[in-house]
Amino acid sequence: MPPEPPVHPASAFTHDGATLIWEARGRGSTTFVLVHGIGMGRTVFTGLADLLVEHGRVIALDLPGFGDSPEPARTPTIERLADIVAAFVRAERIQDPILIGHSMGTQVIAEVAARHQDLHSRLVMIGPTVQIGQRRALVQLRKLAKDLADESPKVLITGAREYLRAGPNLRRKMRAMLVHRPEIIYPRISADTLVLRGEADTVSPRDWCEFVAAAIPRARLREVPGSGHETMIKNPEPAARLILEWLAEL
Known part of the structure; x- marks a missing residue:
């Protein structure tokens, strides 16, 4: 049997007064950087x-301010989050990263690509947010509730745990997402980009x-057929296949 890919313990990276936590697995010349959505963390x-x-x-x-990362002194804007991610990519000397963002994470990686073109990123935007004309917290919460109505216990438990970990400033974090x-x-x-959505995603509808x-x-x-907004949690195989097929076509 081939050896297991190495797993590195979680580490901290601090830039401009804010700290993110990162965890790496595997090896090779290709590096995937995974950026979660609002209220979530790397475990999703x-x-x-x-x-x-x-x-x-x-x-x-x-x-x-998400997952295991400490709460920053002030809630970062999407642009500031992008600058922190870009600084991390540079510090780790990651060449031509494949940035995979989910939900709010798509906004972050879009800003990375636009603001830091020298990184030569490729983007995978899973369930991009936030649709024009729908940028109110209650509207988004209703959409998410509708999307989750038929989800599996795995998705619901994972989401609930991560939202609780997001801390007391979740409202301000959502506002940062909605004003972007x-x-x-x-x-x-200018980056090659794959926009990926679940067929039944009400948060990121097809027209958007x-x-x-x-x-x-x-x-x-x-x-992804038969999937909603949390497609990479419920059944990640189709999403992974589409990502790898897209990369092979580039």
């Missing part, structure tokens, strides 16, 4: 990471994802 990517680690190094992040305008930066993204894919010059849209 466990299933997807298990599949991607066979194809390179996988690094999962806890953004500042990703459509302004999409045309500035079509808009996102059309706005980014080098983007493609793919759907």
Whole structure:
């Protein structure tokens, strides 16, 4: 049997007064950097990471104030989160990273690509947020509740645990997500981009994802049949397959 890919203990990285926690697995010239959504943490990517680690190094992040990362003195904007992620990529000397973001994480990696083009990133945007005209907290919470109505216990338990860990400032973090305008930066993204959504995703509806894919010059849209917004948690195999097929086509 081949040796198990190495697992590195979680480490901290601090930039501009905020700290993220990161954990790396595997080896190889290809590096996947996984960026979670609002209220989540790196553990939501466990299933997807298990599949991607066979194809390179996988690094999962806890953004500042999420997961195991300490709460920063002030709630970061999406732009500041992107700068922190970019600083981490540079500090670790990661060449041509494949940035995989889910939900709010898609906003973060979009800003990384637009603001830090020298990193030569490739992007996978799973369930991009937030649709124009729907940027109110109650609207988003209703959409998420509808999406989760038929989800598996695994998804519900994972999500509930991570939201509790997100701490008392979740409202301010959601506001930072909702005031961000990703459509302004999409045309500035030169990176190859895969927009990926679950077929039944009510948080990231198809017309919005079509808009996102059309706005980014080098983007493609793919759907995961029978999945909702948390597609990479419930059943990561189809998402991993589509990501790897897309990379093979580049």
